[in-house]
Amino acid sequence: MTTPTDFSEVPVVDVSALLRDDPRERQRVAQELGRAAREVGFLQVTGTGIDPALFADLLRVTRAFFDLPYEVKMRTYIGRSRNHRGYVPVGEEVFSGGSVDLKEAFDLGLDLPADDPDHLAGRMLGPNQWPDVPGFAAACTAWYEAVMALGRALLRGFAVALGESADVFDGYVTKPPSQLRLIHYPHDPHAVDSVGIGAHTDYECFTILKPTAPGLEVLNGAGTWVDVPPRPDALVVNIGDMLETWTNGAFVATTHRVRKVTEERWSFPLFFNVDHHTVVAPLPQFVRPGEPVRAPLVAGEHLFAQTAQSFTYLKNRIASGELVLPEGSLAPSSFGQEARHGAAPS
Numbered sequence: 001m002t003t004p005t006d007f008s009e010v011p012v013v014d015v016s017a018l019l020r021d022d023p024r025e026r027q028r029v030a031q032e033l034g035r036a037a038r039e040v041g042f043l044q045v046t047g048t049g050i051d052p053a054l055f056a057d058l059l060r061v062t063r064a065f066f067d068l069p070y071e072v073k074m075r076t077y078i079g080r081s082r083n084h085r086g087y088v089p090v091g092e093e094v095f096s097g098g099s100v101d102l103k104e105a106f107d108l109g110l111d112l113p114a115d116d117p118d119h120l121a122g123r124m125l126g127p128n129q130w131p132d133v134p135g136f137a138a139a140c141t142a143w144y145e146a147v148m149a150l151g152r153a154l155l156r157g158f159a160v161a162l163g164e165s166a167d168v169f170d171g172y173v174t175k176p177p178s179q180l181r182l183i184h185y186p187h188d189p190h191a192v193d194s195v196g197i198g199a200h201t202d203y204e205c206f207t208i209l210k211p212t213a214p215g216l217e218v219l220n221g222a223g224t225w226v227d228v229p230p231r232p233d234a235l236v237v238n239i240g241d242m243l244e245t246w247t248n249g250a251f252v253a254t255t256h257r258v259r260k261v262t263e264e265r266w267s268f269p270l271f272f273n274v275d276h277h278t279v280v281a282p283l284p285q286f287v288r289p290g291e292p293v294r295a296p297l298v299a300g301e302h303l304f305a306q307t308a309q310s311f312t313y314l315k316n317r318i319a320s321g322e323l324v325l326p327e328g329s330l331a332p333s334s335f336g337q338e339a340r341h342g343a344a345p346s
Contacts (some may be wrong), residue, residue, distance in 0.1 A: 004119050006222035012234065016047030018153040019268050027160060034161025034268045037247075041254030042218045044234040045154070048144045053209060057139040058182075059266060064133050065106060066184045076129040078107060079313035083119055084179075085109065085125035092312050103258075106182040108140055109226075111176065123300055124177040125308070144270065147208050147235075151178070151272035154237065155205065162247065163285060167294045172274040176301055178204065182269045187264040201253040202240040204299075205304040209236040213265040219255040241302065242274060245294045246281035276300030298326070305329035310345035323334070 013032045019026035036043035065073070070089070078086040091158045108128045112119055125272030152173060156166040213259040216236065217225040228236060244253040258267070274280070281296035299345075305325050308314040317323040 001272070005039045005220065006221050006224070007040050010042045010044055010218065010226070010228050010236075011038060012044045015045045015150075015154065015157065016049065016205070018157050019047075019049050026157070030160035030233055032159045033154070033157045034251075037158065037161065037251040039252075040218075040220075042228065042256070043237050044228070045230055045237050046234045048150050048230075048235055049236075050150060052202040054139075054143050054146055054243065055268075057135070058127060058268065059141040061133055061136040061214070062106075062182045062184070062266060062268075065182070067103065068131070068133075068216045073104075073131070076106075076131050076310070077192050078129075079332075081126075081129055082122065083109075084124050084307060084311075084314075085127070086129040086218040088311075092131050093310050103183050103185045105184070106249060107179055108144070108182075109177060109179045110144075111137075111141070113183070118167075118175070118276060124179075124304055125175065125276065130194045132297055133162035138183070143268070147180070147270045148178060148272070151270065153206055154208070155272070156253075158206075158243065162283065169274070172278045172299075176275050177303060178271055178273045178274045180268065180311070182268040183269070185258070185265040185267070187190070200239060201244075202257055202269075202271055203242075203303050204271040205242040206240050207269050207271050208235075209238070209267065209269040211236065211265065211267045213263055214310060215258045215265055216267075217257055217259055222343065225257070225259075241273070241306075242280050242297070242299060245280045245297050246283055246286075248286035248291075250286055272344045273303060274299045295328075297330075303329070 011032070013029065013036060015029055020026075033043070039257050072091070074086045076086040078084060078088050078092070085107055088107060090102065090104050093105075109126045110125065112126050114127050116126055126138070128182060152170075155169050155173065158167045160166050169287045182219065211230045214227065214229055216228040216230075218228060218238070220226050230236075238256060239251050239253050241253050243251045264311055273289075276299060278299040279296050280299055280302075308318060308323065308325060309329075309331070314323065
């Protein structure tokens with residue numbers, strides 16, 4: 001199992017070669033991705049090929065939505081959805097340390113019809129709740145599709161970094177429960193060194209994030225929090241639980257948090273996942289005699305279990321017996337530095 005180094009900054013990788021037909025350059029970039037995944041678990045990527053106008057549109061409609069009165073936003077409250085889509089008010093999400101998040105959000109994903117069999121089966125797939133904001137659905141969908149395309153290219157790069165063929169994971173990303181979150185951290189001049197999102201890892205393969213202001217911090221191998229300043233030309237990428245499991249801990253789902261939210265801040269993470277039924281188990285080359293082997297995970301069940309242990313409306317449904325956690329569900333904080341140290345330093 002790899003332990004993150006005592007890095008003091010997050011590496012920057014130009015991934016434009018992943019989008020071109022140049023095997024030698026793709027191999028070089030894959031090696032850089034693998035190094036960042038093993039030593040840090042975080043990186044910033046440039047050369048994504050995503051049109052900046054898509055983000056400008058996304059930010060515009062996001063501002064318009066969060067400017068609405070609370071009672072209007074609550075018309076799309078996430079608790080009204082069977083598949084975890086919609087508005088997340090301040091205080092709805094609580095991480096394992098008990099910290100109440102100082103943010104509001106809106107969750108969406110692959111927009112499927114209400115009669116989709118996965119939706120009817122109660123999985124985190126199905127229709128989005130769309131608010132009555134002009135252009136909202138179109139702008140969110142355009143950004144979602146562009147970042148998902150980048151995610152597929154990154155997944156191929158990570159596959160090469162693992163010594164596999166570039167397409168080894170392609171068959172697992174046909175109908176994934178990958179979520180896009182629109183997050184708003186309100187301006188609060190009195191929020192001195194306060195936590196906006198508590199320490200955690202992400203549940204999926206990796207996250208692709210576009211923030212508008214500082215606040216993101218990651219935990220290094222020495223137990224020190226390291227700032228990740230936003231770059232206008234880059235997206236932040238961090239390893240999640242699925243890739244840590246597939247590599248038996250060689251890739252690190254590095255613990256991170258959001259702090260120092262004294263200015264209004266917008267953040268747009270896309271949690272890139274594999275299909276619901278994907279069984280994620282350590283690849284053979286990462287299983288060595290005498291070393292611990294990670295237990296397999298079913299991707300969609302792990303996502304649901306971790307989400308259900310963080311959101312108030314889902315915890316209430318579990319308490320009432322309406323929902324049941326999948327058998328063998330892991331407790332929160334089972335990955336990253338929190339799992340290694342027992343708790344993340346404050």
